[in-house]
Amino acid sequence: MPLELESYFFLSYARQDDRDDVFVSRFYEDLVAELDRLGEDCSRQRPFRDVERLALGADWERTLGREVGHCRAMVALCSPSYVHSLYCGKEWAAFQSRLENYQARTDIDARALIPVVWAPLRGPVPEVISRYQYSEHELGREYAEQGLMSLLRGDPAAYRRALRLIARRVQYAAGSFRLPTVKGLDLGAVRSPFPAQSTVAPTGRSTGHVRLFVAAGATDALPAGRRRHEYYGRSPLDWTPYHPPVHPTVAHRAQRVILEEEYTSSIEVVDDTLGSKLDEAMGENQPSVLLVDAWAARGAPYRAPLSDYDRQNHPLTGVLMPFHQSDDESGDGGLWEDVRQVFQRNWMRRNDPYDRLFRVQVDKEHFDDRLAEMVIVAQSRLMENAVPRRLPAGPPAPPMPGLNVPAQPPPLAEDPDDDD
Structure with a gap:
């Protein structure tokens, strides 16, 4: 090399x-x-x-x-x-x-x-x-x-x-x-x-992988009513709801939290195929988390797939909506009323301490803990209900040196x- x-x-x-x-x-x-x-x-x-x-x-x-x-x-x-x-x-x-x-x-x-x-x-x-x-x-x-x-x-x-x-x-x-x-x-x-550490990777019915989906605006396509550009980048994956950001993006920060929980992750942007992708993830015994920009959720192209998600049953999917206290625009009650219309079914369980898969207005100080809780809760549900995946038979792995x-x-x- x-x-x-x-x-x-x-x-x-x-x-x-x-x-x-x-x-x-x-x-x-x-x-x-x-x-x-x-x-x-x-x-x-x-x-x-x-x-x-x-x-x-x-x-x-x-x-x-x-x-x-x-x-x-x-x-x-x-x-x-x-x-x-x-x-x-x-x-x-x-x-x-x-x-x-x-x-x-x-x-x-x-x-x-x-x-x-x-x-x-x-x-x-x-x-x-x-x-x-x-x-x-x-x-x-x-x-x-x-x-x-x-x-x-x-x-x-x-x-x-x-x-x-x-x-x-x-x-x-x-x-x-x-x-x-x-x-x-x-x-x-x-x-x-x-x-003090287990010698094997995460076990059980989980694959040890979490799928992340981002619904957010971009600098050249700000969500309707949004005036502040500093929270966005060239793509939705560049979204930084906590400004100035300690981490490069909220997606990058989410991947770090998931790695700390000893899982791998992948990330993509929400689109019209969200429902089928969440079904696919559940079939593969993989929890999912939606990182949602409240501003972007209200209109195209995210409103329809997020509303479809809300009407369906996805017990292994969490929703997390970041919020920064210094962002005066996001303190508008009308914004959150619009978001409630998008998530009509799930809104009733927002920030429920006994059901931790739908979190709104999550500040910077609590982001890591809230996301980690989602992963743990989803994994627990998965272990209880998922169908074990059978691996093909094969020779035993050689011993490690x-x-x-x-x-x-x-x-x-x-x-x-x-x-x-």
Whole structure:
């Protein structure tokens, strides 16, 4: 694979630690800036962080697998959430397997997996992590006791000291070793090494996939009565109801929430075939969620398919309508009266705490939780009522390779010296 297509490093982290991506984003940017200060130009081998590099509607699992299989180093932000995250465990195991393959070929212990204490772990540190220099004394007592995220928030001097040492370790790893790449890495087949995490993907009657549908306007086709352009982009998939957006789009944010629930997702725009697509999804044991712009729901081309949805029975489909307090136009009672006419049947159960599949006027602070609730409720219904899908018979899967953790790397003193 050409050098310029490799990521300089892969940032592995649990999204539950930082829902709004404020602190992870700050650390990522600071780390790239520190590498630049050390003379490393990452522009041709851009580091990988999912929010920045995952395209809207992308196959998350395939993209993550490709990047873990080709990155030059991996920085893991370890925390209680990290060791309970299925996909963090898969990323760790997949990259560690590359280190083992490299050592088998070269007899070199590559020090390219860099665990960082993002938030201190409760109880014993998993052996697979503790065998690395997880809590290094060079990083300071505050780092070991509080974690890097806490230092970022309240101790700038200790944070900068730890950041410099982490950057040196990344620079050394990316520049010293050429790990074998893995094409077509399937994270779905990788087992997590963390004892707190299940070793298999979501089970039961679900396929582990959620279908997202967006009904929203665009800058060149604003919904009737709408005057503010800043909430829209070139296509409905560029809709940002929470402005200024923390995430690129609400669709991208929804995909992140679903990934946190350990499911994959796909996304498309609502059209006249919505009803048949929802039926298809139910037949495939896949829940669906409609992300609806209240302004766009009132007229063409969305009113008819949304009204058809309302008249039909789709027990595995949720509806979520974002609302931002600063959007004075959307505070108009007439807008929501029109929306009530579109969803005449479902309107009676809006924001019902006992039936969480129809949510209106969802603000930015509650979007993630409301969407996660929808997925959980829909999955529960699916497990109770769906017909199991039979898979064709075949030979058993081969065993996964063992996880022989490389020996502990030497102290940082052997790395290139910092000029500071």
